[in-house]
Amino acid sequence: MKKLIKILVSLTFLSTPVTTVVSCGNKNNGQDEPIKDLTDLQNQMKSGAEMMSKLIIASKHENLNYNLNEILSMYLTPTPTALKMPVTYKYNDNDINFSTSLNKYKSLLAPSLEKINNDNYSGVFASYVMGMYDDNFYTNIAQKGNFEDSFNTTGGTGFNKSSDNELGILAGFNKNYKLSSDENRRNLAWGIQDTGALTNYLLDKGYDGAFPGDTNGTSSPKSASSDSKGGTNGSGYLYYNSIVSNGKGAYNANKIKNNKVISKLPEDLNYKSRNTKDSEDKYSSEVNGMKFNKIGSLLSNTAGEQNINGYINNISSLKSSITESDFGSESLLNFINFMTPILTKKANQTELIMQYVAYGLIYNAMDVINGIQKNSDMKDYLISKGFDQNIFDKLINVRKPLNDALDLLSPDTNKISITSIYNNNDDDTNKDQLDNLQNVSSFLKQLQVVQNKLNTDEEKLEFTNKVFLDKNNTFYNSYKIIIDGLSFFSFSINGMGLDAWKNVIGKNGDGGVNLLSLISNVYNKLANNDTKELLSTLKNQYKDIGLADLSRTQKLKLIKSLGYDSTNKKYTEDSYMYNAYNLITNQSIDGVKELDNLFSVLKDAVNGAMKEVHENALQYIYDEKYWKTSNVKVTSTDPSELNAKMEFTLEYNGVGDADSNADQQTKKVDVPENFNPYQTILKYQESYLSNDDLKSKVDTTKTSGEVLGKKQYNLTDDDLIKYDGKGENYKTVNHKYNLVWQNISNDVNNPHWVVVDIKSYNNENKEFYNLY
Numbered sequence: 001m002k003k004l005i006k007i008l009v010s011l012t013f014l015s016t017p018v019t020t021v022v023s024c025g026n027k028n029n030g031q032d033e034p035i036k037d038l039t040d041l042q043n044q045m046k047s048g049a050e051m052m053s054k055l056i057i058a059s060k061h062e063n064l065n066y067n068l069n070e071i072l073s074m075y076l077t078p079t080p081t082a083l084k085m086p087v088t089y090k091y092n093d094n095d096i097n098f099s100t101s102l103n104k105y106k107s108l109l110a111p112s113l114e115k116i117n118n119d120n121y122s123g124v125f126a127s128y129v130m131g132m133y134d135d136n137f138y139t140n141i142a143q144k145g146n147f148e149d150s151f152n153t154t155g156g157t158g159f160n161k162s163s164d165n166e167l168g169i170l171a172g173f174n175k176n177y178k179l180s181s182d183e184n185r186r187n188l189a190w191g192i193q194d195t196g197a198l199t200n201y202l203l204d205k206g207y208d209g210a211f212p213g214d215t216n217g218t219s220s221p222k223s224a225s226s227d228s229k230g231g232t233n234g235s236g237y238l239y240y241n242s243i244v245s246n247g248k249g250a251y252n253a254n255k256i257k258n259n260k261v262i263s264k265l266p267e268d269l270n271y272k273s274r275n276t277k278d279s280e281d282k283y284s285s286e287v288n289g290m291k292f293n294k295i296g297s298l299l300s301n302t303a304g305e306q307n308i309n310g311y312i313n314n315i316s317s318l319k320s321s322i323t324e325s326d327f328g329s330e331s332l333l334n335f336i337n338f339m340t341p342i343l344t345k346k347a348n349q350t351e352l353i354m355q356y357v358a359y360g361l362i363y364n365a366m367d368v369i370n371g372i373q374k375n376s377d378m379k380d381y382l383i384s385k386g387f388d389q390n391i392f393d394k395l396i397n398v399r400k401p402l403n404d405a406l407d408l409l410s411p412d413t414n415k416i417s418i419t420s421i422y423n424n425n426d427d428d429t430n431k432d433q434l435d436n437l438q439n440v441s442s443f444l445k446q447l448q449v450v451q452n453k454l455n456t457d458e459e460k461l462e463f464t465n466k467v468f469l470d471k472n473n474t475f476y477n478s479y480k481i482i483i484d485g486l487s488f489f490s491f492s493i494n495g496m497g498l499d500a501w502k503n504v505i506g507k508n509g510d511g512g513v514n515l516l517s518l519i520s521n522v523y524n525k526l527a528n529n530d531t532k533e534l535l536s537t538l539k540n541q542y543k544d545i546g547l548a549d550l551s552r553t554q555k556l557k558l559i560k561s562l563g564y565d566s567t568n569k570k571y572t573e574d575s576y577m578y579n580a581y582n583l584i585t586n587q588s589i590d591g592v593k594e595l596d597n598l599f600s601v602l603k604d605a606v607n608g609a610m611k612e613v614h615e616n617a618l619q620y621i622y623d624e625k626y627w628k629t630s631n632v633k634v635t636s637t638d639p640s641e642l643n644a645k646m647e648f649t650l651e652y653n654g655v656g657d658a659d660s661n662a663d664q665q666t667k668k669v670d671v672p673e674n675f676n677p678y679q680t681i682l683k684y685q686e687s688y689l690s691n692d693d694l695k696s697k698v699d700t701t702k703t704s705g706e707v708l709g710k711k712q713y714n715l716t717d718d719d720l721i722k723y724d725g726k727g728e729n730y731k732t733v734n735h736k737y738n739l740v741w742q743n744i745s746n747d748v749n750n751p752h753w754v755v756v757d758i759k760s761y762n763n764e765n766k767e768f769y770n771l772y
Helices: 040-059 068-076 099-109 111-115 135-143 183-193 199-204 237-246 294-309 311-319 326-339 349-363 365-374 376-384 405-409 418-422 433-453 457-469 474-478 480-484 498-505 510-526 529-541 552-561 576-585 592-622 686-690 708-713 717-724
Strands: 020-022 088-091 094-097 285-287 290-292 485-488 491-494 627-634 645-652 655-657 730-732 735-743 753-761
Touching (some): 040 326, 040 592, 040 627, 040 645, 040 735, 040 753, 068 099, 068 237, 088 311, 088 592, 094 592, 099 111, 099 311, 099 326, 111 135, 183 199, 183 753, 199 237, 199 708, 199 717, 237 294, 294 592, 311 326, 311 349, 311 592, 326 349, 326 552, 349 365, 349 405, 349 418, 349 480, 349 510, 365 474, 418 529, 433 457, 457 498, 457 510, 480 498, 498 510, 498 592, 510 576, 510 592, 529 552, 529 576, 576 592, 708 717
Antiparallel strands (some): 020 627, 285 290, 655 730, 735 753
């Protein structure tokens, strides 16, 4: 199962608790400008919570009206769900960057969620980020890396374990978990089911979302889970948008053969999935002639289609967050862990693939030199142009490049680790690996010297073609994955393309030799015994451990050992991080601009595919002209402080569903503590209760599979349709929301912030409520 990469940008801070209250107004163009009265850390906490709040608020019927769970999953757990929405791209030449704010939430406020984002099969339900349950529901994520919201056939719960994993069965019926006794928190139980087009109407007709064990309904590459493959929480409303869009989940872990949407609906309800061949409207589904779910379908299907094409987008977006600060140091840690892999974990196959490709940019330079040194014509040409023969004649140890398709299908952690650059091979001509690395550095630098000596454009063009562009020479072949990409069976990686490669290299080869000069500097820094010892020590210390496995304390220790001084907010001179930071950001160093250009090309490959979804949906989440933040209150400067809170008001002035009257639903609905927010309809899964072990763990008396508001207020089908909206037509709206976030974790090393209260107000400043 080949899915997309995780990007972990963890933030670590040690500060003194305070309470700060400020008010603030509009910001522009999606840029989250810091509030002067808050500390840097408080601004970062606010920024992360704001972004997640916008995703939650935008999902509501009165706004963009998409079902929330799948959208949370495509941003927070793109790897296991096979839904990868690019987080940085260009729209009309404007840089769009969701990455920084998302990473502040993921890493600062909910770092344990990253444990879900691995090569298994589980996504993010709204209950994971909205505190509708009692606190005991949330303790597992910090301690075990999972939640326990469904079962397998014998009563096993939790996911991402070696065995006895849940498979989406009887979601929400676990008798050990109830909704919060706090009414404000319990009232957030709308987050799972009561968002998205026609969700309540279809629930009332018998449709409670996906079958247990379903994957999403898009065309993204995926396969089915199993008990031995980490299990899955896939069920119900996790994939509502894409499954209603396409008619069924693509695969099912429980081998349910008839997992079509229509099988849960009455015969007199005429449902049709979207028509992908309809050039006018390829996203909307229909029920009884009513089109619905255009925006939810657009979001989820785009994320599915971009699952492979957007893989490098994550690394590119990470680079833009690197600064000399607490936040920037962890961005740098994650970036260098791709480019020079320090922590590698066998189970994280997708991450290993990305480390393989990124590390190849550095490692494969040895193969370039090997090929040049074997080619007598190249030797004669380069020496005739001024290449130092003494440097040329120092044979570089032969190394196989990292560009093999079979290696990508089964990546080897030892081969991918940065310490592999120090390994001895039996056929090495130079047994001193540090000296060999220094010779690599000198050789690469000489190529720049030669190019600089060339006097005419004709000579430089000849040099460029011979060294960089000739497909018969080793440079092109050594970097063929980055240039041409790779397609192997069902797995593919898109390259940057020959035209973009030529643009990076430059007509006269200036960009190419500058990039080689930068790589030369990397080899020069690696050709150091202290560096070798540091990297070897870290490899042994963190053997078969990924960054997501580290606690906050462990991350602090690792960053410190790599050279970041958190007291002075500086990288210690000549430390690993100091050198990496300079080689990545210092524009006066040859090759830094070319590296930026290289990643920009790869990042911008998704621009065209993002145009429609940005215009119709994402701009209203991202662009600050549609949002106003005020009444900010933060009770702590340390995200790990237990029970710390953060409050703010968000006013939304974007577009909302023109067919929904949800903002006029001013009658409060009573939500009982035994309500099941997953809204699983029991009759579809009663057969599983024949297993006594499973039956003993469930509470079948929970209120589930019914619209609470319909029962309490005698609502008709038409009432539900008008409340739900169709997610098709939009108008300008004005809504205001007061939000409270709280750290409900009991572990100071693993904070977990969730929304604990949302109050909603319409344009007449009247409070309105969900129907559940």
